[in-house]
Amino acid sequence: MKKIKILLYLTIITGIGGCIEQVEFDNVSFDTNLVVKAIITNEIKQHTIELSRTIPIDSTELSPEKSAFVALVDNVGTTYNFTETEDGIYTSVNSFGADPARSYTLSIQTSNGQRYNSTTEKLPEDxxxxxxxxxxxxxxxxxxxxxxxxxxxxxxxxxxxxxxxxxxxxxxxSFVWSPFRIRVLSNISPYNFDYIPKDPDIYGEGFCYxxxxxxxxxxxxxxxxxxxxxxxxxxxxxxxxxxxxxxxxxxxxxQYVLNQNTYDYYTLLDKFSDPSDIFTQTQVGNIPSNITSETNPTTDLVIGFFEVSSITSKRFFxxxxxITDAYYDNYTDSSLCDEFPRPLFNDGFGNSPLLELLETHIFYDAPPVGFGSPPGGPYELILKQCGDCSHLGSVKEPDFWIE
CATH class of the missing domain: 2.60.40 (Immunoglobulin-like)
Incomplete structure (x- = not known):
């Protein structure tokens, strides 16, 4: 029976997602191949290379390749050493950028003495x-x-x-926003509350990123x-x-400019990222890598690619x-935000409906005239997800943000 290479892991390391129906596999043979993610660019920086091992299809944890020796060597003899900064993540000791006048080879030696080398790759024009x-x-x-x-x-x-x-x-x-919040002054009977302005550094101003x-x-x-x-x-x-x-x-x-070998690799990888191709006769392990084992090049296969590419970037707001005034759907179902309960401070039995609802609701509106006078609670509440978007992102603007 053909060995099934672990598409699930390749999906994780390349950031390719897809929703497929779960399938149970019995008696599937498994190889622990080396997985390499190595992209070197013309950026002057400390570059990183990630090493790991393929994992069984039913596994939920990654398997980083630890304590390896990783280095780049260029065609004029310069060596760029990498050190392990996290499990399986190797960072160049010094900052550098790929030079279009040079070519580069990746060298890896794992902790068990296995050696791997890449083909020589050259930086394309930018x-x-x-x-x-x-x-x-x-x-x-x-x-x-x-x-x-x-x-x-x-x-x-x-x-x-x-x-x-x-x-x-x-x-x-935020679907609904109030610049005030309820402060609990006493969470035991007699219960007591007031409302105060929200600190924008903590609660934001009704927007999330x-x-x-x-x-x-x-x-x-x-x-x-x-x-x-x-x-x-x-x-x-x-x-x-x-x-x-x-x-x-x-x-x-x-934007990365690639050489032809790298482009061909991504073309094949793109094909096999299609869930409809998972069970074809050609398995993921057949995607060629430009990294091979010195000792067992035919059986000790490598998943991944050593990429040397020029890069440019641009931000767009x-x-x-x-371009449109068309209506858009909010992040939450608006029908869930239609009700605004006004719970009692004290229900007369030693409980505080307001205190209980504050676990799932937040303050919406300022209290009416006569606040604190029974019967009826003075505070109007709304579901947290309706009045607070912080479960989706930060309330603080990113440093690069421009309005």
Whole structure:
């Protein structure tokens, strides 16, 4: 029976996601292959390389490869040593950037003495991101969406290969917001409460900021075009009604220029990230790596790739009102936010309905005239998820944020 390479782990290390139905596997053979994630760029920085081992398909914990020796060697004999800064994560001792005039080889020796070497890789020519644009588009299946597209200009007369990653941050507005909060003065009978202004450094001002990273392979090429220009390549699509693009949105786009071997690797990886391909005769272990074992190159296979790429980045801000006035769905079901209970301070039996509800609700409105006078509680409450978005992100603006 063919050995099933562990697609689940490859999915984790490359950030590729997918929802598939759980399947039970019995008597499946398993190889503990070395997994390498190594991307070296022209950025002057301390680069990192991640080493781990494949894990059984039913495992939930990663298996970092510890205590390895990791180094890069260039074609003029310079060695760039890496040290283990976290389990399985190796950071270059010194800052450096890949030089287009040099070529690089990755060398790994694991704690059990196994040696691995990569092919020699060279830095491709760089490319500039010209701009990022947002537009409303429509798909017969997906419906209307906002597309974020990149335009870029390369420097190669023969065209280039490109890969994109992004970090996105979006602003969320609380469904209902009050600048005040209830303070509990006494949580035993006789119960006592008051209301005070919220500290904006702690509670914010009714907005939250959530950040995510791309989780799919985004590649394109200009080799088949007359010019080395990327024109209107879609890097992100968000449904028009999504709260992600309901207020203000920012995307930091990273553009990698690849060599052909790296592009071919990502092309195959993209194919096998499709859940429909999991059970084909060609398994994930058949995706070739440019890293091989010195001792057992045919049986001791490596998963991953040593990538040397040039990188540029650009940040783009977008306001929904710039291109549409269409309604968007809030982050929570508005029907859950219709009721505003006004619980009693004391129910006459030694209990405080207000105190109990404060576990799941927050203060919404200022107290009415006659506050504190029975019967009836003076405070109007709303579900926490309706009046507080902090479960979705930080209440503080990111340092890079610009309104």
């Amino acid at each position: 490319s500039n991101i010209d701009d990022i644009r947002a537009s409303v588009e429509n798909d017969d299946i997906e419906g209307p969406f906002i597309a974020f597209k990149v335009n870029a200009t390369g420097n190669s007369t023969d065209g280039s290969y490109y890969r994109y990653e992004y970090d996105e941050t979006y602003k969320i507005k 959530t950040s995510d990273t791309s989780n799919s392979i985004l590649i394109t090429e200009t080799k088949t075009l007359s010019q080395d220009q990327v024109s209107g390549f879609t890097v992100r699509k968000v449904p028009l009604q999504s709260y992600i693009v309901g207020q203000r949105y920012s995307i930091l786009l990273k 977008f306001n929904r009102t710039d």
